Amino acid sequence: NAGVTQTPKFQVLKTGQSMTLQCAQDMNHEYMSWYRQDPGMGLRLIHYSVGAGITDQGEVPNGYNVSRSTTEDFPLRLLSAAPSQTSVYFCASRGGVGKLFFGSGTQLSVL
Amino acid sequence: SQQGEEDPQALSIQEGENATMNCSYKTSINNLQWYRQNSGRGLVHLILIRSNEREKHSGRLRVTLDTSKKSSSLLITASRAADTASYFCATGGSGAGSYQLTFGKGTKLSVIP
Numbered sequence: 001n002a003g004v005t006q007t008p009k010f011q012v013l014k015t016g017q018s019m020t021l022q023c024a025q026d027m028n029h030e031y032m033s034w035y036r037q038d039p040g041m042g043l044r045l046i047h048y049s050v051g052a053g054i055t056d057q058g059e060v061p062n063g064y065n066v067s068r069s070t071t072e073d074f075p076l077r078l079l080s081a082a083p084s085q086t087s088v089y090f091c092a093s094r095g096g097v098g099k100l101f102f103g104s105g106t107q108l109s110v111l
Numbered sequence: 112s113q114q115g116e117e118d119p120q121a122l123s124i125q126e127g128e129n130a131t132m133n134c135s136y137k138t139s140i141n142n143l144q145w146y147r148q149n150s151g152r153g154l155v156h157l158i159l160i161r162s163n164e165r166e167k168h169s170g171r172l173r174v175t176l177d178t179s180k181k182s183s184s185l186l187i188t189a190s191r192a193a194d195t196a197s198y199f200c201a202t203g204g205s206g207a208g209s210y211q212l213t214f215g216k217g218t219k220l221s222v223i224p
Contacts, residue, residue: 004153031210033212035214040216041216042199042214042215042216042217043154043199043214044214045211045212045213048210048211050210056210058211059211059213090153090154092154097141097142097203097209098142098159099144099156099159100144100146100154100156100201100212101156102153102154102155103153104152104153105151105152105153
């Protein structure tokens with residue numbers, strides 16, 4: 001049982017480049033979310049989805065785009081990367097109301 | 112903005128001692144959860160306590176919740192070196208608020224062998 005799988009684990013971008021962070025879960029969870037973690041800031045919610053075709057903004061959505069075409073996948077797109085988006089990104093899913101299952105994270109550096 | 116705030120920011124203890132971390136929050140909640148994060152890894156769920164519960168146990172973990180003071184504490188008894196990690200509290204609301212679990216900044220625990 002793989003749980004929540006994130007790719008890539010590391011990525012370096014130049015300012016203005018675009019990329020997609022991948023997230024997949026095999027637990028048939030309806031709810032999926034993206035967080036970013038910065039030193040001293042804890043985790044902040046970027047976007048979340050409560051099912052295929054349904055997405056909503058979290059606390060820090062600017063500069064990020066999401067879509068949810070299947071229950072399993074919830075990719076996060078950076079349209080034009082900025083140094084302020086240097087962070088560690090975590091995808092998480094859950095079934096019902098309760099605990100989140102986290103992926104292992106993507107460490108992103110924007111130069 | 113951050114809902115939960117952990118205290119202390121960092122804690123260093125000897126193996127075998129108990130570790131206590133506190134979490135304060137600002138608005139009414141449906142549940143409060145504690146997570147552990149080992150260095151360079153994702154977060155792992157430890158325990159969930161609902162707003163109508165006052166205390167919950169899981170192995171060496173004991174969590175209390177005081178909704179009148181909007182605070183929670185996590186006690187790890189008989190700590191081990193493997194407990195070295197950062198610990199985060201997270202609060203969840205009811206209804207649509209349950210979709211936005213809000214994390215604090217964490218307590219960094221170091222257990223010295």
